[in-house]
Amino acid sequence: MEILRFENVTKRYGDNTVLDNVTLSIGAGEVFSLLGPSGCGKTTLLRICGGFEKPDSGRVILDGVDITDLPPNRREVRTVFQNYALFPHMTVWENIAFGLKASGVDPTKIAKEVPKYLDLVQLAGFENRKPGQLSGGQRQRVAIARALINRPKVLLLDEPLAALDLKLRQRMLIELDRLHDDVGITFLFVTHDQQEAMSISDHIAVLRGGHVEQIGTPPELYEAPKTSFVAAFIGDTNFFTGVVRKTEGDYCDLEIEDFPTLRLYNDKKVHVGGSVHISIRPEKFMISHERPEQVNPRTNLLQGVVEDVIYLGAHTRYWVRVNDWRVAVVKQHYGYALDERRITWGDNVWLRFEADNAYMLDRYAEADENLLSLPDTEESSVDALEAAASESNAMQEAMTAQTTSAQQ
Amino acid sequence: MFFKKASNFFVGLPTFVWLLLFYALPVLIVFFLAFKPVDSAGGIASGWTLATLKELGNPNYPAIIWRTFWLGIVSTVVCIAVAIPISYYLSRMSSQLRNVFLMLIIVPFWTNFLIRIYAWRVFLHSDGIFKHLLMLVGLADESTVLLYNQWAVLTVMIYTYIPFAVLPIYAVAEKFDFSLLDAAKDLGAGSFHAFRRVFLPGISKGVWTAVMVVLIPAFGAYLIPDLVGGPTSELVGDKIAQRVFVDRNLPHASALSALLMLAVFLPLVGTVWIRKLKSRKAELENA
Amino acid sequence: MRGCNRRSRFPFCITLLTLIFLYTPLILVAVASFNASKYGGAWTGFSLKWYERLFQDRAIWEALVNTLIIALIATVCATILGTLAALALHRSKSRFKGIYSALVHTPLVVPDILQGIGLLLLFVTVLSTFGEWIKRHFGIECGLGMTTIVIAHITFCLSYVTMVVLGRLQEFDRSMIEAAQDLGAGGLYTFFRVTLPIISPGIIAGALFAFTLSIDDFVITFFVKGAGDTTLPIYIQSAMRRGTPAVINALSVIFLVMTFILVFITQRLLTDKKDTKK
Numbered sequence: 001m002e003i004l005r006f007e008n009v010t011k012r013y014g015d016n017t018v019l020d021n022v023t024l025s026i027g028a029g030e031v032f033s034l035l036g037p038s039g040c041g042k043t044t045l046l047r048i049c050g051g052f053e054k055p056d057s058g059r060v061i062l063d064g065v066d067i068t069d070l071p072p073n074r075r076e077v078r079t080v081f082q083n084y085a086l087f088p089h090m091t092v093w094e095n096i097a098f099g100l101k102a103s104g105v106d107p108t109k110i111a112k113e114v115p116k117y118l119d120l121v122q123l124a125g126f127e128n129r130k131p132g133q134l135s136g137g138q139r140q141r142v143a144i145a146r147a148l149i150n151r152p153k154v155l156l157l158d159e160p161l162a163a164l165d166l167k168l169r170q171r172m173l174i175e176l177d178r179l180h181d182d183v184g185i186t187f188l189f190v191t192h193d194q195q196e197a198m199s200i201s202d203h204i205a206v207l208r209g210g211h212v213e214q215i216g217t218p219p220e221l222y223e224a225p226k227t228s229f230v231a232a233f234i235g236d237t238n239f240f241t242g243v244v245r246k247t248e249g250d251y252c253d254l255e256i257e258d259f260p261t262l263r264l265y266n267d268k269k270v271h272v273g274g275s276v277h278i279s280i281r282p283e284k285f286m287i288s289h290e291r292p293e294q295v296n297p298r299t300n301l302l303q304g305v306v307e308d309v310i311y312l313g314a315h316t317r318y319w320v321r322v323n324d325w326r327v328a329v330v331k332q333h334y335g336y337a338l339d340e341r342r343i344t345w346g347d348n349v350w351l352r353f354e355a356d357n358a359y360m361l362d363r364y365a366e367a368d369e370n371l372l373s374l375p376d377t378e379e380s381s382v383d384a385l386e387a388a389a390s391e392s393n394a395m396q397e398a399m400t401a402q403t404t405s406a407q408q
Numbered sequence: 409m410f411f412k413k414a415s416n417f418f419v420g421l422p423t424f425v426w427l428l429l430f431y432a433l434p435v436l437i438v439f440f441l442a443f444k445p446v447d448s449a450g451g452i453a454s455g456w457t458l459a460t461l462k463e464l465g466n467p468n469y470p471a472i473i474w475r476t477f478w479l480g481i482v483s484t485v486v487c488i489a490v491a492i493p494i495s496y497y498l499s500r501m502s503s504q505l506r507n508v509f510l511m512l513i514i515v516p517f518w519t520n521f522l523i524r525i526y527a528w529r530v531f532l533h534s535d536g537i538f539k540h541l542l543m544l545v546g547l548a549d550e551s552t553v554l555l556y557n558q559w560a561v562l563t564v565m566i567y568t569y570i571p572f573a574v575l576p577i578y579a580v581a582e583k584f585d586f587s588l589l590d591a592a593k594d595l596g597a598g599s600f601h602a603f604r605r606v607f608l609p610g611i612s613k614g615v616w617t618a619v620m621v622v623l624i625p626a627f628g629a630y631l632i633p634d635l636v637g638g639p640t641s642e643l644v645g646d647k648i649a650q651r652v653f654v655d656r657n658l659p660h661a662s663a664l665s666a667l668l669m670l671a672v673f674l675p676l677v678g679t680v681w682i683r684k685l686k687s688r689k690a691e692l693e694n695a
Numbered sequence: 696m697r698g699c700n701r702r703s704r705f706p707f708c709i710t711l712l713t714l715i716f717l718y719t720p721l722i723l724v725a726v727a728s729f730n731a732s733k734y735g736g737a738w739t740g741f742s743l744k745w746y747e748r749l750f751q752d753r754a755i756w757e758a759l760v761n762t763l764i765i766a767l768i769a770t771v772c773a774t775i776l777g778t779l780a781a782l783a784l785h786r787s788k789s790r791f792k793g794i795y796s797a798l799v800h801t802p803l804v805v806p807d808i809l810q811g812i813g814l815l816l817l818f819v820t821v822l823s824t825f826g827e828w829i830k831r832h833f834g835i836e837c838g839l840g841m842t843t844i845v846i847a848h849i850t851f852c853l854s855y856v857t858m859v860v861l862g863r864l865q866e867f868d869r870s871m872i873e874a875a876q877d878l879g880a881g882g883l884y885t886f887f888r889v890t891l892p893i894i895s896p897g898i899i900a901g902a903l904f905a906f907t908l909s910i911d912d913f914v915i916t917f918f919v920k921g922a923g924d925t926t927l928p929i930y931i932q933s934a935m936r937r938g939t940p941a942v943i944n945a946l947s948v949i950f951l952v953m954t955f956i957l958v959f960i961t962q963r964l965l966t967d968k969k970d971t972k973k
Binding site for chain 3 (some may be wrong): 048050051071072073074076077079081083085086088089098102103146147150195310
Binding site for chain 3 (some may be wrong): 416417419420423424426427428430431432433434435437438452469490493494496497498507509510511512513514515516518519520522523524525526527528529530531536537567570571609612621622624627628629631632635648649652658661662665668669672676677689
């Protein structure tokens, strides 16, 4: 059941279009994330929902009621602000009770409600502290309790974990998940951190430059990204471009310049001669010194030389040169890594991957390669990464390089 | 919302009307009355005249204006020169000690103006301890008069305005990132060089504010020359008061005041304008 | 961190010398107030006679009462007007804001003698034009006096209040107001429960500022006062013109102690605010 809908929402600041005709539907009781780099319009969308900004056009529908023109204090949504915005002159108790007092709830009822929410966020015993005497995580829990006490239809969370350090962030993420299960209120969660979004969300909308790039469950976005931006922004990947030379049932052979021909699952039903962009996640490759035994005709085998190795504990990243291409590979360490014959710089290795594990993209822009952790373009640098993250005009132009010709 | 555009207008209105009546209007009247003739009873006659402006050609005035000018400039320069090292020292202190020192600087600033002047009259009095000390060292004799000259005026002006200069400079210096000085030294600059090339530009905004808040009241000084100065150390402010209370010549007083007001507002408008030009230039360069 | 470097002694010496310069005359006055002799040139023994005389002097008490009445009324009015101006300036985005801001802020730098003569000329003009008329219709005798002093004090104090309160408002996080509205509070509720309590230390500091300035003022009062009105600064000045009466020493010490207390309270208020922010 739908609880919140954005219909064709557009917002401009001067010449800058922050939101371009955004339409989203959020189901009751779910955790829905707005994910994107800074400047993608996610915070503006949240502020429109909270009533702090007015859209230039479009509607916001909450539980069947048009709330576009209502002031913030008359909407049944509550916000957890990025800096928490706790009232410094009030105690924890007064902060949490604020929403009830403001709406004129009977004091005896307030006295009953507040302890419940103190318990919910595990802050019982802290009610007489001032916000200045709390840690970052505790302040955030006060902000959440304060927002939840009115039992809003939707809770808006604006980068709620950004101000916390890494370990605390992970703990609060689990805490948020528990809270969500306890109260059953819809969460609309804004973040630029793809891991946060992936771990907590039922659905994610990836935003970029003011429009929705893709909506889906976390596995859908990861495994079946529609565009090179989604593929590169969520996790890491390898992009290849090639021409279909042969089709055989559901499969096809893709000829890639300076690269071995790959056999792939042809889910876009591309005809012979069509050009196509694909994304292959690094962990889909299996890397080994010895030539793997070929299991079936849909298995691809590549030979290459290891150029870079980054050991990360649970897994290792490799960059393997195959002809003219650098392929990113991730190897998970199942066994005791110290006993293994380590794959290292300059080793000749075999890469193996199954035809079903690549994914054909709808849209590809070369600039998106800058989002990858180690792009193999010549001018790759930290600057390029930042340029890719912020929505530069150059990128927007690059976006027009689409691959529709490959499809029918 | 409570403070929508319309309601914001009503929130601001009372003060606006008040200042229009009791601040802007008096300023206008000052300029206006400079062109009115004086009547014999000390009031203002009807009609218009340029006679008052011509009276500003009084042969005593150039000396008085010049004295006002140089005393103002010298006291400003001394105050700033002292305030910069003090601000530097204060902002590098531990915060507890700093609060104590800051309070010590502020207290004279808050102390009743007349009492501060009075203290100097006691200090420099011909039976006072300071003169006795000077006589012991041989720098003065029985006939020396420490009060009632322009050096006494200058000293008390500096004394009065030092806290005015310290506060704005300190406010900026406190926010200065002192690791920049270390960086400059790391790059081979000497202490003084680093101070001049890195610290001074960093606090320039505070210095300009300090110049304004010292120079402008200094130009308008009246009480200090009146109480510790003598007939040879009159300033423009004294003349204005004299025209009002002794001569009952209000048009003449307002002509002098208009002159002073121009002397105050022109540099003020000038600096604001230069700052605007600079920021616009910076904007253009950035764009 | 500091002091280990030879060259960094210079700022320290300047600071120390300045403090000596600032306090020597004041300390001298304090000592002299307990001296039986008149000028402190020679110590002729400890005495409290100046304090006794001070408390017996009825003119001083009258001046003190006048000063306090003026300061209280001026402080209350200036604080209200100044705070309103700060709120309006803080929220305004209109083109009008520049003029308003200039009107509020330029009195801070205009020499007091100019404000004094301007107000005097205004009052004289108004009284000479309407004085007769008011007297005829309302039977009230109009002239320079306590009312004109109070008006003048409100005018020069309110800019300081605005400056201090505006400073607090600019530090004030706008998301506080958004949070209150988000939680269902209306505009008035938000103002009285959130905005006002958060900026109240600034308002109190501004009021203390105004109070001190009002007590301190001589020049403007001197211009706009009526013939018989005395405030403490007026009294001290006229006493000084006659010489250096030693009762003033005692009065100065009392003033100094009061100043210390006031500054201490103001500093506390302003720093407490900062602490809770962290």
